[in-house]
Amino acid sequence: MKINNFQKATYNPEEHNISNTLRYIAVFQLKYFSDIIMKQTKEAFNILCECEASVESILNKEISIKFDKITLKNRVFVSFHAEKIIFSTTGNTNVDCVAILTAATAFLSEATGKAIFLTGYITYGHFYLHEERQIMCGKPYVIANQFAENIKINGIVCDKIIKQNLEEARLFTKDDSLFSQLGKSLIFDWDVPVDGSLIQGGIIKKEMFVIDWPRYSLDIFEAIRSYTVEEFYAPFQHIHGNLETLDHEKRMYIDETLLFLNHCLSKSVSLFNSTI
Numbered sequence: 001m002k003i004n005n006f007q008k009a010t011y012n013p014e015e016h017n018i019s020n021t022l023r024y025i026a027v028f029q030l031k032y033f034s035d036i037i038m039k040q041t042k043e044a045f046n047i048l049c050e051c052e053a054s055v056e057s058i059l060n061k062e063i064s065i066k067f068d069k070i071t072l073k074n075r076v077f078v079s080f081h082a083e084k085i086i087f088s089t090t091g092n093t094n095v096d097c098v099a100i101l102t103a104a105t106a107f108l109s110e111a112t113g114k115a116i117f118l119t120g121y122i123t124y125g126h127f128y129l130h131e132e133r134q135i136m137c138g139k140p141y142v143i144a145n146q147f148a149e150n151i152k153i154n155g156i157v158c159d160k161i162i163k164q165n166l167e168e169a170r171l172f173t174k175d176d177s178l179f180s181q182l183g184k185s186l187i188f189d190w191d192v193p194v195d196g197s198l199i200q201g202g203i204i205k206k207e208m209f210v211i212d213w214p215r216y217s218l219d220i221f222e223a224i225r226s227y228t229v230e231e232f233y234a235p236f237q238h239i240h241g242n243l244e245t246l247d248h249e250k251r252m253y254i255d256e257t258l259l260f261l262n263h264c265l266s267k268s269v270s271l272f273n274s275t276i
Contacts, residue, residue, distance in 0.1 A: 017131050022092035024124045026104040026156070027144035031117035032250065033083040036239060043239060047116055051085060054110040063102050065095055066173050075099035084145070085118075088136065092124070094169035101158075101166065101179050101211070105186065108156055109217035115235040117253070121147035123159035150195035152249070154257040156211040163187050163209050182271035186212045193256050214264040215271075224269055226262045229254065 030047065037044040059073035076099050079086050087104050089096035104120055111118050127138030143159070151157055166187065170178050179186050191205035218224055233243050233254055240250065 019129050019131070021127055021129050022125065023127050023129075023136075023138070023140070024089040024092065024096055024100040024122065024162075025127075025138075025140050025144055026087040026100055026120055026122040027141065027148045028085040028087075028104075028107070028118050028120040029148040030083040030085070031119060031154070031253065032240065040239065048080065050114050050116065051107075051111060052080070054107055054114070055085075058103055058106045058110070061102075061106070063098060065098060065178065066175065070095055070099065072099055072103050076103045078103075084148070086141075094165075094172055097124075097162070097165045097169050098178055101162070101186075104156055105211050105213050105216045108154075108211075109213050109220060112154060112213070113217075113220035115239065117154050117236070117240075119148050119151045119153065120156040121145075121151065121159075122156060122162050124161050124165065152193040152195060152253050152256055153260055154253070155213060155260060157192055158187060158209040158211065160209060181212070181215045182268065183274075184271055186216055188212060190260065193252070210260075212264050212267070214261055215268045218268060221265070224265050224272075226266065227258065229258055232258050232261065 030051075033044060033047070036047065055078045059076060059078070060071065062069045062071050064070075075090055075096050076087055077090065079088075085107075087100055087107070089100050100122060104122055108118050108120055121144040123140045123144050125138060125140035125143075127136050127140065129136050147157060166179055166185075170176050177183075187209050189207055190210040192208045192210065193205050214221070230243065236254075237243065240246065243251075243254075246254070
């Protein structure tokens with residue numbers, strides 16, 4: 001058999017409805033999900049069902065931009081791939097930017113309230129898209145996927161272009177309240193721990209933009225206060241085991257998440273007090 005006798009198949013973009021388009025994408029990874037599958041398969045299945053239920057509920061919600069009400073499912077679609085959950089937009093407008101930020105933040109907040117650990121990354125860029133077959137391929141997915149795997153905190157990190165585009169959306173709409181809570185943007189910079197950053201027992205962190213998901217949904221907390229690691233971890237224990245028996249990586253993930261959580265809650269209290 002001679003390989004060079006085969007002709008290379010090619011697609012004509014005009015014939016097959018293939019486009020090079022700009023889109024927003026958020027990739028979430030269910031943390032330690034393979035371990036859960038191997039040890040508690042039914043619990044792993046329940047986690048996926050809970051995530052799907054949250055997605056369905058969230059996408060039916062509306063956001064308001066310039067007096068227009070937009071249903072999230074008309075701007076965001078979601079797919080499940082094993083331990084990955086992928087949010088993508090249908091366009092690249094200001095509405096799409098706010099829509100994916102809102103949908104992704106609501107999803108992480110609900111999942112955390114259901115004792116599910118998630119890490120997400122949101123970015124933006126060029127994709128090749130086959131609309132009829134729902135095939136999508138682009139560098140932004142690879143970037144978001146790598147960060148979602150490597151970041152060691154229960155939260156959502158944003159590419160700097162997301163922050164820039166949100167600021168442009170606020171200028172265009174003349175609405176500073178877009179993706180804000182208690183009078184302040186929900187995106188801020190934080191020293192984020194990344195996989196492979198352990199050196200001689202210390203942690204090297206990278207300053208990145210993160211979403212203040214605790215302030216976005218304060219109602220999932222029994223009280224807006226500083227939590228101890230035991231209080232925070234209690235709902236997760238039946239899935240991941242006793243706190244004292246966790247390996248170093250999981251314990252670091254929990255400790256870093258708690259540090260972030262308590263900072264955000266303290267900040268929320270200050271913002272609330274400044275408005276009364």
